Amino acid sequence: MLTAEKIVAIDRLRTGYSSGSNEIIILDELHATAFKGELIAVIGKNGAGKSTLLRTIIGLQTALDGKIFHEGKDILEYSRLELARKVGLISTETVRATNMNVYDLVALGRYPYTNWTGRIDMDNHIRILEAIQDAGMTAFSSRFISELSDGERQRAMIARILAQDTGLMVMDEPTAFLDIGSKFEIFHLLHNLAKSTGKTIIFSTHDLQMAISQADKIWLLKDKGLVEGAPEDLMIQGEFDHIFDSSPARYNSDQGTFTFISEEHGSIYVEGEGILRHWTEKTLNRIGFAVSREKTDRYIIVPSGNYKNWQLINSQVIHEFTSLYDLAAGVLAISQSSI
Amino acid sequence: MSTRAFISQDLTLPSPGKQYLIFIGLFFLTILFFFLDLFLGSVSLNAADIWHALFSGGNGQLEIILFKFRLPKALTALLVGIGLSLSGLQMQTIFRNPLAGPDVLGITSGASLGVAFVILGFSVSISPETLQGFGNWILVISSWAGAGAIMIVILIIASRIKDIMTILILGIMLSSGISALVILMQYFSSESLLKSYVIWTMGSLGNLTSDQLMVLMISVSVGIILSLVSSKMLNALLLGENYAVSIGLNVKFARVVVFSCTSILAGSVTAFCGPIGFIGIAVPHMARILFRTSDHKILIPGTILIGGSVMLLSDIIAQLPGSEKVLPLNAVTSLIGIPIVIWVIMRNRKYSGIY
Numbered sequence: 113m114l115t116a117e118k119i120v121a122i123d124r125l126r127t128g129y130s131s132g133s134n135e136i137i138i139l140d141e142l143h144a145t146a147f148k149g150e151l152i153a154v155i156g157k158n159g160a161g162k163s164t165l166l167r168t169i170i171g172l173q174t175a176l177d178g179k180i181f182h183e184g185k186d187i188l189e190y191s192r193l194e195l196a197r198k199v200g201l202i203s204t205e206t207v208r209a210t211n212m213n214v215y216d217l218v219a220l221g222r223y224p225y226t227n228w229t230g231r232i233d234m235d236n237h238i239r240i241l242e243a244i245q246d247a248g249m250t251a252f253s254s255r256f257i258s259e260l261s262d263g264e265r266q267r268a269m270i271a272r273i274l275a276q277d278t279g280l281m282v283m284d285e286p287t288a289f290l291d292i293g294s295k296f297e298i299f300h301l302l303h304n305l306a307k308s309t310g311k312t313i314i315f316s317t318h319d320l321q322m323a324i325s326q327a328d329k330i331w332l333l334k335d336k337g338l339v340e341g342a343p344e345d346l347m348i349q350g351e352f353d354h355i356f357d358s359s360p361a362r363y364n365s366d367q368g369t370f371t372f373i374s375e376e377h378g379s380i381y382v383e384g385e386g387i388l389r390h391w392t393e394k395t396l397n398r399i400g401f402a403v404s405r406e407k408t409d410r411y412i413i414v415p416s417g418n419y420k421n422w423q424l425i426n427s428q429v430i431h432e433f434t435s436l437y438d439l440a441a442g443v444l445a446i447s448q449s450s451i
Numbered sequence: 452m453s454t455r456a457f458i459s460q461d462l463t464l465p466s467p468g469k470q471y472l473i474f475i476g477l478f479f480l481t482i483l484f485f486f487l488d489l490f491l492g493s494v495s496l497n498a499a500d501i502w503h504a505l506f507s508g509g510n511g512q513l514e515i516i517l518f519k520f521r522l523p524k525a526l527t528a529l530l531v532g533i534g535l536s537l538s539g540l541q542m543q544t545i546f547r548n549p550l551a552g553p554d555v556l557g558i559t560s561g562a563s564l565g566v567a568f569v570i571l572g573f574s575v576s577i578s579p580e581t582l583q584g585f586g587n588w589i590l591v592i593s594s595w596a597g598a599g600a601i602m603i604v605i606l607i608i609a610s611r612i613k614d615i616m617t618i619l620i621l622g623i624m625l626s627s628g629i630s631a632l633v634i635l636m637q638y639f640s641s642e643s644l645l646k647s648y649v650i651w652t653m654g655s656l657g658n659l660t661s662d663q664l665m666v667l668m669i670s671v672s673v674g675i676i677l678s679l680v681s682s683k684m685l686n687a688l689l690l691g692e693n694y695a696v697s698i699g700l701n702v703k704f705a706r707v708v709v710f711s712c713t714s715i716l717a718g719s720v721t722a723f724c725g726p727i728g729f730i731g732i733a734v735p736h737m738a739r740i741l742f743r744t745s746d747h748k749i750l751i752p753g754t755i756l757i758g759g760s761v762m763l764l765s766d767i768i769a770q771l772p773g774s775e776k777v778l779p780l781n782a783v784t785s786l787i788g789i790p791i792v793i794w795v796i797m798r799n800r801k802y803s804g805i806y
Contacts, residue, residue: 172693196699203697209689210549212745215465223687224699230683230748237464276698 116147118184119280119312120169125178127161127168135176138164142178142338144331146314148279151306153323153343154316156333162316163204163284165333169314170201170282183279196224200273202283206265208258214268215253218244221275240275246309247271247301263294270301274309283315287322295319299326320352377447379404384414392422395436399444410446412439470742470749477741477756481529484763488525489517491772496521520657523664525763527656530671531720532730532762536754537678538716539731540738541709544685544747546609548618549795552732553717556605556622558598559728560629562721563652565597566590567633570648571640587666594722599714601625606706654725654781656766663723670719675755677712681705682747689745728781729788730765734758736791761787 125142128135138161146152154162167173169180171187180187182198190198200221207217221243222236232240244253247270257265266286273281286302287295303326306313314331317323323330324343332339332351339351346352379402382392392414393403413423422433426446433439490496494516504517535553542551542558553559569590608621637645659667684705687695696702717731738753739745765787769778 170697172696192696192701193699196697199697201694201697203693205691205693207690207694209547209745211739211743212689216744216746217690220687220690220698223683226683228680228683230686232464234464 116149118145119148119150119182120144120146120314121181121184122169123179123181125168125180126176127164127173128176129173130176137176137336139333139338140336144338144340146280146312146329148312149306149310150312150328151303151326152312152314152329152331153327154314154331154333155318155320155323156316160333161336162333165331165338166282166284166314166316170199171195172201193224196276196278198278199280199282200276200278202266202269202273202281202286204284204288207269210258211256212258213254213256214244214249214260214271215240217257217268218249218271218275221272221277224276239277243271243274246274246305261294263290263297266290266294266298267301270298270305274305278311280312280314283313285316285318287317287319295322302326377401377444379408380443381406381408381411382414383411384416388414388416392436392439395440396443399440401443401447412443467749470744473741474752474756477753477760481756481760481763484760484767485525485529488528488763488767489521491767492516492521492770493773493775493777495773523659523661524657524766526664527659527667527724528762528766529759530667531656531724531727532734532758532760532765533755534667534671534674534716534720534758535727535731536734536758536761537674537751538713539733540735540747540750540754541678541681541685541713542731543735544688545706545709545713546605546618547689547691548609549736550619550732550792552729553598553713553721554726554728555619555732557601557626557629558605558713558717559721559726560626561597561599561601562594562718563597563726564629564633565593565595565718566651566722567636567648568597569593570651571636571644587663591666591670591719591722595714595718598718598721599710601629602710602714606710651725654727654779656724656780659723667719667723670715674712674716674719677708677715678751681708681712682751684708685747686745726781727784729785729792730758730762733788733791734761736795737761 122142122144126137126140127142128138130136142165154165156162164173168175171190171192182190182195187195218240219232219236222232222240223230226232226236241250244250247267249264249267249271252260252264252268257268260268270286273283283302287298290298299322302313302315305311306328324347327343330339330341330343330346332341332346339346341349341351377400380396381404382389382396384392392412396403396412410424410426413425415421420434422436422439424431424433424439424442424446431442431446433442486501489501490498496513496517500513501517504514538558539552542553542556543549545551546556604625605618605622609618612618612621637648640648684700687698687700688702688705688709690698692702695705720727734757735750735754737757738750741757742749742753744750762784765780765783769780769783771778
């Protein structure tokens with residue numbers, strides 16, 4: 113990292129809106145850096161200022177105070193056209209132009225490089241085809257964007273930003289509105305692009321788990337400030353513990369997962385091994401039971417060998433269940449009747 | 452140059468072969484309608500008559516009909532069709548609204564207000580028919596100013612409200628408000644001024660003096676050049692403002708160019724021919740249907756050719772060839788334009804909030 117090229121440097125940045133003499137400060141005293149090839153996830157609650165920060169980085173909004181440097185040069189010293197060659201944007205807006213095919217959309221990414229007529233010559237054409245291929249959209253090249261699914265349209269937008277050939281790509285919630293399959297595809301694509309092409313990608317997301325597993329660095333927005341670090345560093349520092357202050361979810365620093373805080377019913381011992389034991393424990397956690405390490409007088413035997421049923425032993429009486437669904441209902445019924 | 456291999460793709464540039472054919476077809480259609488517009492009318496002429504009129508150098512009835520009436524009217528129709536359609540195309544793109552058009556959003560009303568100021572505001576009796584030389588330019592410029600002012604108001608509204616239908620309703624409100632202002636001005640003006648204004652509002656292609664035709668020709672030419680120059684910017688604006696900025700467009704500059712162009716086109720046409728409806732909104736959609744593209748480098752010339760020929764056709768129909776009667780032009784253009792507008796509304800029902 114020490115030798116890597118610094119793409120963005122944010123210094124004492126203050127973002128927000130000003131109307132007349134009134135300043136509405138959303139984020140203040142921000143310091144952050146992005147290096148070449150890094151995939152950076154911007155995380156924070158709704159209203160924490162993710163979009164404002166991204167808009168300020170790309171120059172759609174001016175900073176109230178402080179500085180942003182793109183490749184060592186102050187953003188204010190760039191012309192609009194020069195900046196368009198350094199940083200590209202995917203925002204939450206969908207493009208719904210009629211009669212526009214994927215090729216035309218991606219061709220608009222070449223805008224900062226074509227002459228005043230916007231003519232696409234061979235060099236531009238090849239770059240457009242490359243971008244379409246890198247985004248996995250070659251088969252869709254002549255399809256109208258109004259006929260694409262949400263996931264395909266987002267890939268087309270990524271092809272467009274690739275054609276723009278910028279060192280930095282800023283994306284505001286690129287996976288919002290996508291189904292789980294497309295969400296994984298897009299994250300995978302972004303991760304690969306950052307690694308294979310050396311592009312720096314700054315994206316905001318609500319999907320913490322995905323961000324933690326894929327991003328090189330997290331910019332965590334909270335209390336009008338920004339905390340920067342590798343996902344694991346922030347986890348060790350306990351930074352994620354408090355982003356859900358008031359919500360019914362809790363972050364498990366040891367596992368890197370989130371669980372919902374539900375009513376606690378006590379603990380129960382589970383006997384058995386392997387994947388069935390794993391999912392039995394998950395089921396018990398979900399309905400509010402901790403898994404005890406010591407044998408309790410009420411316990412569960414997971415199916416093993418020839419035995420296909422779950423057994424719940426309660427004061428020497430054995431109840432049998434054919435599914436975890438039934439087991440969950442049985443455990444809850446017994447624990448409530450015994451109170 | 453890159454040396455990467457592409458999966459099943461040849462590297463030839465996308466060829467607009469089929470689109471060239473459509474352009475050639477449209478070009479000949481426009482010429483055909485232009486000559487039909489010369490031939491047909493209350494007195495039908497044939498090719499021999501035209502030939503005779505052109506080369507005999509005589510000064511008979513035939514020459515008068517052709518050079519004093521038919522030719523200026525056909526030229527005016529061509530220019531009016533081009534002007535209104537181009538301004539409609541640009542408005543649809545800049546407002547990202549398929550139902551935008553000079554008449555729908557109140558731009559023509561704005562131009563009417565400008566004209567009303569000139570015709571009704573001066574105490575001397577002048578009308579579009581009696582204006583000479585420099586006066587024509589005053590009329591046109593005030594029409595531009597009126598159109599431009601309304602464009603700016605609509606833009607301010609559109610920056611706050613994203614819903615297409617709401618903007619259209621506000622556009623209609625705006626038109627009604629302006630009409631009310633014009634009615635007030637009419638109320639306080641003299642009878643002769645009033646008469647010349649009312650005749651103007653009926654819309655006509657045939658009342659232009661040669662001075663006025665010249666002014667219209669210059670204005671529409673400037674509009675065509677500005678549109679062609681701004682085609683790259685218009686393409687960027689299809690993405691929406693934020694994306695357009697992010698790929699390097701200077702949005703303020705683009706707006707100034709496109710707004711001036713639209714105001715010049717819609718303003719000058721309205722100044723001389725009165726408010727003519729539905730051409731501006733319908734023709735750009737005809738071009739989109741025909742060329743199946745969103746690229747303004749193709750849509751602009753396409754709209755020019757279709758706009759010219761549709762307006763010539765409207766004029767031919769309005770003349771009711773072979774009869775003494777003439778239909779009001781506005782009725783003809785509405786009947787041609789409205790089915791297309793309805794089709795666009797039906798097709799866009801799914802997402803009325805976005806273009």
